[in-house]
Amino acid sequence: MSKRRGIYWFNHDLRLHDNKLLQKASEHVDRLHCVYFDELKTMYDRRFLPVEIDDSAKREFKMQALGELNQSLMQLGQVLHQVSVTSLDEAVSQLEQMFDYYSITDLYVANSASWYIDYVVTKALLKRTDIVLHRDDTESLFHQTLLPFDLEDLPHSFTRFKNKMESIVVPSPSQTTTKLPRPMNNRDGLPASYGCEPSSLKLHSSVRGGELAGLGHVRDYFATQAALSYKSTRNELDNWSSSTKFSLWLANGNVSPRAVVNQLHRFEQKHGSNESTYWILFELLWREYFHWYSHKYGAKLFAFGGIQDKRPLTTFYASRLRQWVEGNTPFPIVNACMNQLRETGYMSNRGRQLVASCLVHELSLDWRYGACYFQHMLIDYDVGSNWGNWQYLAGVGADPRGNRKFDLDKQSQLYDPESVFIRKWKGDRPNSSLNAVDMTDWPIQD
Numbered sequence: 016m017s018k019r020r021g022i023y024w025f026n027h028d029l030r031l032h033d034n035k036l037l038q039k040a041s042e043h044v045d046r047l048h049c050v051y052f053d054e055l056k057t058m059y060d061r062r063f064l065p066v067e068i069d070d071s072a073k074r075e076f077k078m079q080a081l082g083e084l085n086q087s088l089m090q091l092g093q094v095l096h097q098v099s100v101t102s103l104d105e106a107v108s109q110l111e112q113m114f115d116y117y118s119i120t121d122l123y124v125a126n127s128a129s130w131y132i133d134y135v136v137t138k139a140l141l142k143r144t145d146i147v148l149h150r151d152d153t154e155s156l157f158h159q160t161l162l163p164f165d166l167e168d169l170p171h172s173f174t175r176f177k178n179k180m181e182s183i184v185v186p187s188p189s190q191t192t193t194k195l196p197r198p199m200n201n202r203d204g205l206p207a208s209y210g211c212e213p214s215s216l217k218l219h220s221s222v223r224g225g226e227l228a229g230l231g232h233v234r235d236y237f238a239t240q241a242a243l244s245y246k247s248t249r250n251e252l253d254n255w256s257s258s259t260k261f262s263l264w265l266a267n268g269n270v271s272p273r274a275v276v277n278q279l280h281r282f283e284q285k286h287g288s289n290e291s292t293y294w295i296l297f298e299l300l301w302r303e304y305f306h307w308y309s310h311k312y313g314a315k316l317f318a319f320g321g322i323q324d325k326r327p328l329t330t331f332y333a334s335r336l337r338q339w340v341e342g343n344t345p346f347p348i349v350n351a352c353m354n355q356l357r358e359t360g361y362m363s364n365r366g367r368q369l370v371a372s373c374l375v376h377e378l379s380l381d382w383r384y385g386a387c388y389f390q391h392m393l394i395d396y397d398v399g400s401n402w403g404n405w406q407y408l409a410g411v412g413a414d415p416r417g418n419r420k421f422d423l424d425k426q427s428q429l430y431d432p433e434s435v436f437i438r439k440w441k442g443d444r445p446n447s448s449l450n451a452v453d454m455t456d457w458p459i460q461d
Contacts (some may be wrong), residue, residue: 019044020199021121022113025051025095026132026268028125028153029084030226033188033271036151040123040196043149047196048117049088049204051081052106053099055131059317063387065333066340072216072360076224076394080267082210083225091195094204103134110139114146117199122146125153128309128399156185156272156303159310169311172413176304177297185276218359218394219255222263229264233275236261237282245291250365252436253355258363259295262395265302272299302400308413309399316402319383321411327375327382335378335449339370340388343444347434348427349373351442358440360394365430371408372421378449382409 021044028034029051040047085095100106113119124136140146152158159166163179170176198204216222221232236242241256251257264270276296283292312322320326337343342350342357352366362370367389374385386405390396406412408419427437437443 017120018046019120020046020048020118021123021196022048022050022110022117022119023123024110024132025049025084026125026127026129027266028268029080030229030269030271031084031087031193032191032226032230033274034153034192035189036123036125036149036153037192037195038189039149039151040121041192041194044121044196046117046199047093048096048113048119048199049093050096050098050113051084052109052135053097055100055103055106055129055135057103057131060387060391063381063383064391065384066337066388068340068388068391069357070360070391072218072358073392073394073396075214075216076222076263076360077267078210079214079224079228080210080226080269081205081224082208083227083269085205085209086207086211087226088195089207091193093195093198094201096200096204103131104138106135107138110135111143114139114143119146121149123149126150126159126310127154128306128397130313153271154268155306156276156299157183158186159307161186162307166307166311169307173301173304176307177300180300180303186273188271188273188277216360218361219260222260224264224267224269226264226269229267229269230274232264233261233270233278237278240286242279242282242292242295243286243289246294247291249294250363250430252352252363252366252430253439262302262397263361266393266395266397272302275299302397304413305397305399305403307399308403316398316406317383317386319381319411321406321409322413323411325411327409327411329375329379329381331381331384332378335380336384338449339374339378339380339385342440342442344373344378345448346373346377346423347437347442347444348423348431349442350444351431351437351440354440354442356392360392362393365426367404368408368419369421369423369426371405372419373423375409376420377423382406382411 021040023037023040081095088095098109100109140148161183214223236259248257261275265272276299279292279295309316315322339353342353344350349370352362352370356362371385374380375382382405386402389401403412407414431437
């Protein structure tokens with residue numbers, strides 16, 4: 016009988032726990048090649064990111080996560096191979112070369128909300144009917160087969176989705192993979208020291224990318240009583256313990272959402288449940304909704320008119336986008352949030368709503384510039400949550416009430432009445448104005 020030789024493409028599942036697809040690979044192939052492609056980009060990214068950025072926090076967290084995954088793989092006799100490409104077609108070419116060089120019979124790729132990954136997989140396998148493709152839902156709470164509706168019938172609003180899903184029991188996490196087939200190439204993988212340098216992340220002293228770090232954070236969070244008051248503190252702008260921060264590790268696949276729910280239920284069994292503990296699950300369901308939202312709508316996730324084909328009345332001003340990015344608008348609360356993001360790679364959920372409302376409604380800018388900036392700056396960038404929420408704020412998404420415009424002065428009084436946050440992040444720039452006109456400003460056409 017011929018040997019089975021597989022490729023496992025890690026993307027948003029950088030972990031060994033609750034990873035049924037990796038477990039399947041461990042049981043079905045004789046040799047395995049583990050790869051990770053650096054963030055896939057297209058001309059779309061370059062078009063909607065016309066400013067210089069410092070994404071060092073995001074890159075460092077990802078390096079730490081990859082380094083820890085590599086060390087875990089090494090303990091099982093494997094090694095992670097990192098592949099750098101400049102385009103989707105180059106990624107296709109690299110994958111095709113691996114197929115031929117290693118005589119691949121099986122390809123393992125988790126289902127993803129990113130159409131980039133689907134494009135590469137589909138094109139690389141176009142003429143390779145001899146290769147078996149294996150996929151599974153590793154990013155979501157529920158496998159698609161557990162949804163009580165066809166994907167095309169995904170409810171148009173989150174409330175309807177929530178009402179259908181709340182009665183369905185979240186599956187328990189699957190076992191941790193403890194054995195893997197031998198590698199086909201153990202020479203060219205990442206070194207054991209990759210990502211092991213002392214962390215320079217400024218978000219919090221305990222923050223570090225990786226599966227063990229993420230699971231440790233979840234355990235530490237539920238070892239406190241913070242979950243019992245979560246709903247009343249979650250909108251704070253700059254307090255580490257005010258929200259769960261699970262998104263940092265969920266977005267990178269270091270922790271599975273099922274593992275979080277499992278720990279939440281254990282906490283509730285010991286300490287009781289209340290509206291705040293429910294709200295943690297509620298927000299995981301929001302994440303779940305946008306996950307399937309992105310699967311359903313595909314390219315419409317990035318369209319100017321969103322899922323409603325409704326074109327906002329916006330114009331592009333290069334100077335205004337720069338002011339927003341640099342935290343130099345007439346709105347101190349927005350400036351402080353943007354400065355925090357540049358410095359730490361993170362921003363509170365409330366802050367994200369405020370700066371998005373500012374970009375769309377005060378600066379009259381195409382929402383896609385803001386969404387693309389967040390994509391490249393946020394450590395916890397999640398394709399469905401990010402682009403779905405930006406559509407929501409721009410009035411072209413799933414919000415049945417249309418545009419969500421926030422009164423920035425009122426929000427400042429509610430969430431930063433003493434201007435502590437604004438002063439800390441140097442948001443008060445009284446001389447800022449929006450009167451500058453740049454010769455490169457132009458009206459948006461598509």
